[in-house]
Amino acid sequence: MKGSFLKPFKAIRFLWKKPKTLKYPFESKEPALRYRGFHLNDWDKCTGCGNCADICPNEAITMEKIPELESKPEKGMKNERPKVDYGRCCFCGLCVDICPPGSLRLSRDYFHIHFDTNTFVFLPKDEKTDKEHFLPAENYSIFKASLAHRKRDYEGFSPDIDYSLFEPMKTPMSEVKPEERTLSFIEQVIGYSKKEAKREASRCLECKLCEEACPAHLKISDYIRAIYEDKPEESLKKIFEDNPIPSICGRICMKHCEDACSLSIRGEAVAIRWLKRFVADTIKDYKKVLEQRPVKPTGKKVAVVGAGPGGLSAAYFLSLKGHKVTVFDSLPGGGGMMRIGPPPYRLPIEAIDKDVNYIKSLGVEFKFNTTVGKDILFENIMKKYDAVYLGIGNTISISTKVKNVEKCLLALNFLRENKIGKNVKVGKEIIVIGGGNVAMDVAREAFRLQHIQYPGQKVVTKTVSLEDWDIMPATEEEIEEAKAEEIQFNPGWGPKEVVLDEKGNIKGLQCMKVKSVFGKNGRFSPTFYEDNEMFLEGDMIIEAIGQRPDFLLMPVKQFKRLEFTQRRKVKVDKNGQTSIPKVFAGGDIVNLNLDAVTAIADAKIASEGIDKFFSSKKI
């Protein structure tokens, strides 16, 4: 009884305790560091890929075009930014975990006070991209909390690559080891197995930034999805809509797509090129799968000069339209520069022939070992055919023209000789001048020949390039592989003179230190430090500093009618037509990219153009 009387007095001690409640809004509680509040978006980092909009379970995010922003497809940047409807948003943060560049974050802000409900839909920015609307903590109060006022440095739930919803790392590609591969010309990259390809395909988020970056606009996300769904046949059909040489491109493409891949920002890009190669290698017979039959013959005849990637593609697209196509090439087989340029460890001849044979099976006539201008005259072609496509490419190596340079070999001659004739007899210490992909190919091919011709002996291959590491034109991959094979690099040096010994044989190369490679206008015009010189020893020098086209096939009269751009490229209109009617052109003689996939893109444009040219003549 006594206890029950006294018990209520226990409550008195609570009188002296501090209250647990906060006097809101004068006192407010600081949200936790991971608080999921309104979005922040770094517009400089955001690629506009739209993955946030795709994953949002409430469809709260839409992608809005921002005209002030520049769209850079080659860098994988769209001028679209996410817009969030806070009437729908449930602050789950799925958008943060899927964001490939990690630009989208959630802040710790959760006040939004406004009379206008439309303000609840807005484009999130952050203090970096929108300085005026983000107030420092001391100027901020919840009375100011509205669209125009957000607290600075108030980041909450942030992206973490370890917990991201996408897989940032590439499926490793099995390769032949550097020690082994330098001893022969076996293909270095082994290719994905079915399981590996499926895993790699599963990484693709289907944002399609790659498709905009690809010069030929292949339907990349579709063909990758088909691989993921175990339908390589579907995948091949998708590829062939825009690219008739997947076996070649799947090996040596410059893969502009992978540079644009949104996963490459914080991780590694999807191995789009290897996936294409997987499809081309998996399907043994294209013809059975594609079931392409040329449409009714139109009776028009087109001559394609050059059986390189551009020429092959033009032949393919034109023959599908029912035109009779004849391809002329001076080499004994198709592929053009692909046949002589990339060494067999990168692109085996069988891979080229697979693509060429398929195009041949569509009814395209190939005339190999036929040099236009020599074996058949250009005037005769012009007379005999209704249209001509020039896909002649850059076939002559440029020389440095330094003293005694005539003792040196030119890159393309060296490569051509190895592929078509006999292997060139190489020296023990080779110097390759140049820092581009051709130089890498030459150096690595020469190094292999050294190992074959001097087994067990000490051999050296070194490169000299004007460009330093940061601006070296060769792809990073090629440089890394060359380094792994122990090829020596001398970046930032320019050749001055080829030094000969008493007998007139090559003794080495005298080099000068490079001051700058590009002039003020960004064009190539190197300058050197005259007093800083270096001597490189070597008994063989190969020049690989660039290529130019050979227009000797044309008679002078025709050539004079051909117009050129300021960058000395053949001028074509939007249909790929040159200043000479009937003559269309594409590839390295037209574009500045100088690669296979751009040549394919040009060929597609030109074949559409030729088709249009024929139909307009009918009227």
Added chain:
Amino acid sequence: MRELELYFGPQHLGMIGNFSITLKVEGDRILEATSKPGYLHRGFEKLMEYRTWIQNFPMVCRINVVEPDSMEMVYTMAVERLAGIEVPERANYIRSIYLELARVGSHLFGLWAYSNLLGFDTVAQWAMYHRDLILDLFEELTGGRVYHIYIWPGGVRRDFPDGFKDKIVSTLHSIGGCVPDYDATFFNNRLFYERAKGIGKITQGEAKRLGAVGQVLRATGTKFDIRKVEPYAAYDKVDFGIPIREDGDAYSRIWVVRDEMIESVHMIFKLLDEMPQGEVYNRVSNPFKWEIPKGEAYVRVESSRGELGVYMVSNGGDKPYRVHFRTPSYTHGLIILEKLLKGASIADVGNIMISLYVVAPEIDR
């Protein structure tokens, strides 16, 4: 005396949640009670068939507002079983700790509702305040206070932040320090005893026959807990007891809730001590391409209300073909409640209903 039809809820003051009961009364006695759910029906199970596996996570937690965490867990377990995903050991421990915190938070919420209804305003305030401390822990761990969206297939969404372990310990100590106050003011209070003893009594046999689970079943003297029967997360690695009572009335049920909270706190301390280091997340496939092989699964967990199960069918697509939840409130709120209300007085409707722990959205999925 004349028979009357009385509408109890959803606007009735004694009603907690969007739920309603139609009572046929004669004087103060209830002759017949009919549960009327449906005020919260949003078609979750159907909506899930139109969203990808990962997109369902922000939604599944909304089925139980008071304790969303066991919902996340059961959905994740079903997905993991269908897709054959392994979970790292540390993630299992984190899941258990997180679920036990949620159980304490949910029970405190229940205590708030119950004591508030009986007129114990002070206890109700305390319970709500202590629940808030647990929500603070969730905010720190997951970024959300009510809907945490924390358990993922393959583990949990983020690891513990720095110093989080100490924060759990200090928060639970401060809540645990108030247990004597709770006991003195509520559990050992004569008023609680008078109001709850013998009210809403159900026998063990009936409870089993009608599909009672959780506290309702344990208050009738049955030791049944999914954490012991079919251990999931890290429950097989930790020793814990199952509190039971014999009488099967509202008084026993609330005492089971109290003992369970204390048991959960002890379990959290044990789990925190034994928690291993390492990864907490095994990455699952890209959500846009994630397809789960054909199959079906039934998994169950012990939520704060009792056995919570999910039956899930995948036909090999990127979305579930069918998801069906077996929620504890369904039997408690529709069958047992109607039965227990028969013959009770009007003043005890809320008393019985909240002691059964009915949460309306669990019924209206």
